[in-house]
Each structure stands twice: as structure tokens, then as C-alpha cells.
Amino acid sequence: MMLQRPHDYFVTGTDTEIGKTLVSSALLLALAQQGFSTLGMKPVAAGADLIDGVWHNEDVDALMAAASVRAAPELVAPYLMQTPAAPHIVAELENLQISGAHIQTCYQALTQQADAVIVEGVGGFCVPLNADIDTADMAQTLGLPVILVVGMRLGCINHALLTVQAIAARGLKLAGWVANTVDDTMLYPDQNLAALRARIDAPLLGQIPRLATPTAQAAAGFLNLEFLTH
Ligand SMILES: Nc1ncnc2c1ncn2[C@@H]1O[C@H](COP(=O)(O)OP(=O)(O)OP(=O)(O)O)[C@@H](O)[C@H]1O
Ligand SMILES: C[C@H](N)[C@H](N)CCCCCC(=O)O
Numbered sequence: 001m002m003l004q005r006p007h008d009y010f011v012t013g014t015d016t017e018i019g020k021t022l023v024s025s026a027l028l029l030a031l032a033q034q035g036f037s038t039l040g041m042k043p044v045a046a047g048a049d050l051i052d053g054v055w056h057n058e059d060v061d062a063l064m065a066a067a068s069v070r071a072a073p074e075l076v077a078p079y080l081m082q083t084p085a086a087p088h089i090v091a092e093l094e095n096l097q098i099s100g101a102h103i104q105t106c107y108q109a110l111t112q113q114a115d116a117v118i119v120e121g122v123g124g125f126c127v128p129l130n131a132d133i134d135t136a137d138m139a140q141t142l143g144l145p146v147i148l149v150v151g152m153r154l155g156c157i158n159h160a161l162l163t164v165q166a167i168a169a170r171g172l173k174l175a176g177w178v179a180n181t182v183d184d185t186m187l188y189p190d191q192n193l194a195a196l197r198a199r200i201d202a203p204l205l206g207q208i209p210r211l212a213t214p215t216a217q218a219a220a221g222f223l224n225l226e227f228l229t230h
């Protein structure tokens with residue numbers, strides 16, 4: 001059995017497009033500020049553009065830019081698919097067999113190259129990867145503590161609490177959560193945050209406002225990893 005690495009985490013979210021990549025990139029910077037070498041991983045990426053003959057995915061590029069060391073793109077993003085849609089559908093269309101064992105092999109190779117590896121999921125916690133496994137299985141296979149990004153908008157309380165239940169049901173530890181402002185016109189933002197704080201038994205690692213320029217640096221300024229548990 002592999003020894004638990006103290007600074008590796010699996011980042012999931014309440015939905016797609018709610019700030020997982022922004023927070024993962026910010027975590028990479030915040031951990032580097034603490035003196036750790038860092039790498040990001042996006043095992044399953046759906047949506048890519050051909051630039052100068054190379055397929056690029058925005059999340060993968062962002063995670064590689066925020067990492068403190070460079071790793072081979074095929075380890076950082078072992079399954080990079082062209083179409084921005086549900087991964088199990090795209091994988092089938094692109095004739096890709098997504099394998100949890102291969103993802104684990106790539107993750108283990110990355111652990112040889114950095115003190116901290118931050119793995120970003122795809123979409124929410126229970127997104128299928130093929131007929132047999134979903135992202136929750138991937139987190140379980142990697143055995144990593146989970147950081148939950150809650151996209152703060154109306155409806156997020158239910159999504160967050162269901163995700164917390166699903167993480168616990170997989171026997172995984174919720175190491176912390178981040179409140180990321182998706183909709184800054186949401187009514188009663190403080191009360192929504194309080195409702196989540198009262199119900200999520202894990203530290204709140206930061207509250208990120210709607211940023212005019214959503215860079216990893218700007219987001220990292222709103223994170224406090226002091227209470228991050230493993
Ligand atoms: N706090 C914020 N302020 C301003 N823009 C934000 C904020 N959080 C996220 N965004 C923007 O919203 C978009 C979605 O964020 P991000 O890519 O991090 O989501 P995601 O959860 O990783 O999505 P996916 O499911 O596609 O991986 C990006 O354009 C990002 O820059
Ligand atoms: C393309 C997008 N940005 C994500 N990478 C994939 C999101 C899949 C969501 C599937 C679902 O829950 O319905």
C-alpha cells in the first residue's frame with residue numbers, strides 16, 4: 001500500500017464551470033509559496049483546440065502554467081479529448097478506453113516529480129467516465145483527500161450537500177472546501193455561506209469573490225491553507 005502523501009488532493013466541484021481549475025491553480029501557487037514543488041493533473045479533459053499542431057485544453061494549460069515544475073503532458077493529461085461534452089460520450093466517439101489503472105500509473109509518476117500533486121476532476125463528483133467508472137471511482141482509486149469547490153449561486157446548497165454525502169459514501173476524506181462566487185447577484189450571500197458552514201464538517205479554505213481578472217494569483221490571495229486537513 002502506498003504511503004499517504006501529505007500535500008496531494010483531488011479537487012471536485014458542485015458542477016462544471018464553477019471554478020475547479022481556478023481553485024486548483026490557486027492551490028498550486030499557495031503550496032509553492034509554502035516551499036513545496038507542485039504539479040497539477042487533469043486525468044480526463046474534454047475540449048481541446050489545435051494550436052500549432054498540438055491539441056491544447058484550457059484546464060491542462062492553466063494547471064501546467066501554475067505548477068512549479070514541468071512534467072510530460074501525457075502524464076498531466078492522459079485522456080485529452082477534443083469535444084467539450086460529457087466525457088463518457090466523447091470517449092466513446094473518440095474511441096478512447098478510459099482506464100482508472102492508467103490514471104493511477106500517471107499520477108504515481110507525477111508523485112515522483114513534485115511534493116504536491118493537485119488532481120482536478122471533471123465536472124461534478126459523479127460524472128461517468130465510461131460504462132463502468134465515474135470521477136468518484138477515480139478519486140477513490142487515487143485515494144486522495146478531496147477539496148470541494150462550491151460555485152456560489154442559487155441552488156448550490158443542495159449541490160454542495162449532496163456532493164459532501166457522495167464523498168463520504170466513497171470513504172474519502174473531505175479535507176476542505178472553497179466558496180467561489182459564480183453569481184455575485186445571488187441574494188443573501190452571507191446567509192448562504194453560513195448555511196453551508198453550518199452543514200459542512202470540513203474547514204472553509206477561502207471565499208473567492210467574483211474577480212475582474214480571474215487569475216490563479218488573484219484567487220490564491222483568498223485561500224488560507226492553515227486549516228487544510230489530510
Ligand atoms: N471567482 C471568479 N471570478 C471570475 N471568474 C471566475 C471565477 N471563478 C471562475 N471564473 C471563471 O469561470 C470560468 C469557469 O471556471 P473554471 O474553468 O475554473 O471552472 P471548472 O469548474 O474548472 O470547469 P470545468 O468543469 O470545465 O473543468 C472560467 O472562465 C473562470 O476564469
Ligand atoms: C466540457 C466541460 N467543460 C467539462 N470538462 C465536462 C463536464 C461534464 C458534465 C457532465 C454532466 O454532469 O452532465
Ligand SMILES: [Mg+2]
Binds near residue numbers: 020021022120
Ligand atoms: Mg476545470
